[in-house]
Amino acid sequence: MDVSVSSELSLLDESLTAALFAHSDDPQVTAMQRRIWTGIRGDLHPELIQAEVLPPAELCPALHRIRGYVATAGLLRLAGHLRAWEHHATPAAIAPDYTRIGRQIADDSIMALENLYPHIRPTED
Numbered sequence: 736m737d738v739s740v741s742s743e744l745s746l747l748d749e750s751l752t753a754a755l756f757a758h759s760d761d762p763q764v765t766a767m768q769r770r771i772w773t774g775i776r777g778d779l780h781p782e783l784i785q786a787e788v789l790p791p792a793e794l795c796p797a798l799h800r801i802r803g804y805v806a807t808a809g810l811l812r813l814a815g816h817l818r819a820w821e822h823h824a825t826p827a828a829i830a831p832d833y834t835r836i837g838r839q840i841a842d843d844s845i846m847a848l849e850n851l852y853p854h855i856r857p858t859e860d
Contacts, residue, residue, distance in 0.1 A: 752809035
């Protein structure tokens, strides 16, 4: 089973990420963008790791939910990868590959998005 189905997709949907995260001179908009991104960024890896051990009946809904929020944030390649994982949720033996590749795509996506829009990087409080 080829779990790299999404490798042809762009990492980011740059028109969508620009609409969501483009720099604003309004500090309230910037704070809102950072809160949204920090939530997505913080949940992503734990949810991918958890997905690896979910039973098939719970896996598809979980992947669909994760795919929804990453697609909304413009993480195009990761959304494609999650869609492929969702459609091949069994056998469980392939889940570690989907998780490993998903985490790498997530890391690449986070880096790319934060390089484009450094103002959304989480700050240490």
